[in-house]
Amino acid sequence: MEPILLGAPWLIAHRSMLGINQPYKITLNDHDYVLWQNQQGEVFALDNICPHMQAPLSDGWICQQTDVIACPFHALEFDGQGRLHNCGKVGSQPLLTPLEIVIKDDCIWTYGGYTPKIPIPDLIPKVSAGMSFLGVAGEKSIHGTFLDSISINYDYNHQSGTHRELFGIKANRIPVFEHDGYWAKVVQELDRDDSTWNDILGNPVILTAPKTYTGTLEYAFPSLTTFRADFPIGEVLQVHVLYPETATQTKTFVLVYSKPKHPILKLLLGRFVLSAVATVVEQDTRSIETSYPRQPAKIRLPNEEIMFLAQKLYREW
Template sequence: MHPVLPGAPWLIAHKSMLSVNRPHKITLNGRDYVLWKNSKGEVFALDNTCPHMQAPLSEGWVCAERNTITCPFHALEFDGEGRLYRDRKPSAEALAHSLELNLVGDCVWTYGGCESRLPIPDVIERRSQGFRFVGMTGHQSVWGDFLSNLLISYDYNHFKGTHRELFKIQAIEIHNYEANDYKIKLDQKIIRQRNSSQELLINPLLGIFPQIYLNRFEYSFPSLVTLIGEFPVGKVLQVLVIYPETENRTKTFTLVYAQSNPILLAVLKKFLLRSVAELVRQDIVAVENLYPRQPPKIKLPDEEIMFYAEKLYRNWR
């Protein structure tokens, strides 16, 4: 397939998603790769196809002693540069294709073999200062093209429908909208109903949501949406990540950070991750049930944010 937005940086993993010395398969722009992390926290990536008889390397195993990935078919070993490891030494030339990675903190970025057109955004490192990493959630493949998934992440009006029951949303207001090239910032004010005692029993996390609260969004086109929610007991930072797997499939996952009392955070951690996962699930259901896109005949408030993102996508060369 022709790469989606060639030259854009893609966040393909967080180190917490990679077990030490265990293969991890990802798909980016129609190509499969195998990633692995060693005990030092270093991360490597190769084309998932063994150059011998095309077996999937991700079905093999990692040799910790030599830091090699082993083919499951004939036990051939390749190092992080794609060189065949034989007779206790690597070959002179790479036989398997390596994928260039850029590690920023615990985040694993790549340009997918394309020449860089945008710098890797610093928004995660900048906005997570003073926050604790809670975990990753909502890691799923979505049956939908990348543009459809991109647009729903910029669509504020769908909160009133798609997420209405989850957060008891009555109204949403957008303030301080600012678009600057491939970055967008804005504040989202949410007005909600009170939760019933039964709803709070099922998910105690809802008890920290006041009737009116503020989310501060920052977008880094095309792959990241970050928001900081401010609550009486602290702050929560969510980083929604998307990248194109194939023409009709998009990968998504969310990194969650928090700034709160450690004891309270330990109690609410699983509910926090579960709530974010449910938010992602609802968006996935919405995208996967869309009919083929047609020009809209209705205009809603604040849709210029979504159409700005679509313009960036359409004008990419």
């Protein structure tokens, strides 16, 4: 396939997703790679295919003493530079191509081997300053194109339908919409319906959510959508990540941060947010995967300008 958005920076993982000495497979623009992290926090990335008999290295294991990855077929060992280790000897030439990665604030970025077109965004450290990292939620491969997936991330009108049962949004006002190049910002004023007894029994933490609250979304095209809101028990931040696995498959996961009003509330806030994020991703995934092939829209909703902006940046990339 032709690479999607050639030269774009892609956030492919957070350190916490790799574990220690555990192979982790990713697919980017129809190409498979294997990543692993050693106990010192060094991260390695290679083509996922063994040059001997084409076994997936991600099904193998990591040798802790040498940080090499072993092929599951014949236990052939390769280091992070792609060199073969055999009987105590190291090959002089790489047999596998390393994937060039950049690690910033525990986030693992790559251009997929292509010349960078735009810098890696600094949005995450800016919006997460003073907050604690809670974890990753909603890791999923979506059967849908990257354009379809990114469109729903830039479409905040869908909360009223897709996420109706989860959030009960009855009104969504947009007092702020700004954009500059590949960055954009939206401020939402959201009104919630009254919670029913079923809502409360299913999720008692919903009692802490105000009837009206403000959310701030910031975007770094093409990979990041952030949402930050202040609730009575503390601030929460969601960083929604997207990258193209294939022409028809898109990977997503969400980095979750929080700043509780009191330390004792951290666990409660974390459980609530991580659970809600996982549900949001499931609902968005279903919306994408059950939609019919895209046609020109015959209806236009208010405040769709930011979605049109994302589609324009995609088409004109």
